[in-house]
Amino acid sequence: xxxxxxxxxxxxxxxxxxxxxxxxxxxxxxxxxxxxxxxxxxxxxxxxxxxxxxxxxxxxxxxxxxxxxxxxxxxxxxxxxxxxxxxxxxxxxxxxxxxxxxxxxxxxxxxxxxxxxxxx
Numbered sequence: 001x002x003x004x005x006x007x008x009x010x011x012x013x014x015x016x017x018x019x020x021x022x023x024x025x026x027x028x029x030x031x032x033x034x035x036x037x038x039x040x041x042x043x044x045x046x047x048x049x050x051x052x053x054x055x056x057x058x059x060x061x062x063x064x065x066x067x068x069x070x071x072x073x074x075x076x077x078x079x080x081x082x083x084x085x086x087x088x089x090x091x092x093x094x095x096x097x098x099x100x101x102x103x104x105x106x107x108x109x110x111x112x113x114x115x116x117x118x119x120x
Contacts, residue, residue, distance in 0.1 A: 025065040
């Protein structure tokens with residue numbers, strides 16, 4: 001599978017992880033999402049399906065070059081492509097519902113865009 005970052009998600013990652021080493025480690029972890037050929041995620045990654053938001057997943061990561069920050073990467077899969085939709089840290093003052101809604105909307109926009117272009 002391919003892995004594509006939405007521009008907004010890349011900007012969020014830069015804000016959450018200001019150090020290049022931390023962003024590089026997160027990038028390596030995210031790239032592993034694309035290594036699945038069986039439809040199963042790597043077992044050592046903490047990935048959860050957000051059942052209330054069809055097609056939306058959450059990758060939880062902490063430690064290593066990322067440090068003590070608990071990073072959440074939200075993504076969806078359309079066809080053979082993993083779309084990185086958003087990045088936040090667990091300590092966000094707004095809770096999590098807002099990011100779920102925002103990423104679900106981004107996923108719907110990507111899906112609609114692909115349907116219109118005939119690439120889906």
